[in-house]
Amino acid sequence: MDSAINGESTQPVQRYFQQRRAAPIRLREALTSQDLDLVMSETTHGRATGQSLDSRHGPLISLVEQKGFRQHFQPNSTVLLHGDPANAVYFIESGIIRCCTIDGHGRRQIFSFAKKGEFVGLSDTDRWHFTAEAVDHVIVKSVPRAILEQEIAGSTPLRHEVRAYIRGLLEQREKLLLTLANANGPDRLYGFLEDFAASRSNAGYVVLPMCRRDIGDHIGLSTESVSRAFSDLKRKGRIDLKSHEKYRIVAKSEGFQTPERSHTPL
Known part of the structure; x- marks a missing residue:
């Protein structure tokens, strides 16, 4: 039995995540070097979207429908480790699904909340560099x-679709880094709430x-700072906070705006 399961490991990541074993497979061997170069070169010029793929019904979704295996995960259970x-x-x-990593000091960073119609694990890696956990009841x-x-x-066509999806993921990471570097607490929270509300189908109150x-682990704030940011947004009339987990966007973003990226090479 692995030492992490027994609680014997001294590494923060191993203490936080249990270890399992299986045979590694390489995605990079299937994508050509030209495909991977295009992923990087188009990141600056492509559009950052949170758009899911299920509405497009391209070759990637067709592959999922034909070859995929359905699995259910209860809240807080591990999808991948x-x-x-x-x-x-x-x-x-x-x-x-929340996708997170742990630094050397045991601090957690959630770099994305993957939603319905999105992929988790579509990347070029031999072993997972993050853990994915179900936030609520998840079906994949x-x-x-x-x-x-x-x-x-x-x-x-499938190579192009995978390349485009990875490009979108890179752009989402860029947006998150810009927000963490330049926005204050309330603006970070408002940007998150605005993006999350935009991904929901209903136009009324959104349930978190x-x-x-x-x-807080996603936008770089303590739990207390998140609560203060909610109060600030409510007091300023930017959100309508009906309950602890239910809100509605009232005013469009007035604070931090993601700056336009220059296409001039660094």
Whole structure:
């Protein structure tokens, strides 16, 4: 049995995540070097979106529908584990998944909340560099990495779709870094709430499935600072906070605006 399971490890990441074993598979062997170069070169010029793929019904979604295996995860259960072999890709049919890492001091950073219609694990890595956990009841379809790589090798449209999706993920990371570097607490929270509300189908009150600590670990604030930021936004009339987890956007963002990125090479 692994030492992390017994609680014997002294490493923060191993203390936080249990370790499992399986055979690694490489996505980079299926994507050509030209495809990977295009991912990086188009990141600056492409558009950052949180748009899900389920509305497009391209070759990637078709592959999920044909070859995917449905799995259910209860709240706070582990979908994939830091350090495990990256041997599958997950498409979210329902629910929200938090993707997080732990630094050397044991501090958690949630770099994304993956939602319905989005993928988790669509990346070029041998072993997971993060852990994915269910926020609420999650239903996914998992596709073995070996099947994905086989299909990518023989399908140019599928390669292009994977490349475009990875490009979008890179742009979302850029946006998060800009926000963490330049926005104050209330503006960080407002940007998160605005983006989350935009991803919901209803136009009224939005229910937050994640707790204050999760939000804080995503936007770089303590739990107490998140609560103060909620109070600040409510007091200034930027949100209508009906309950602890239910809100509605009232005023469009007036504070921090993500600056336009220059296309001039650094």
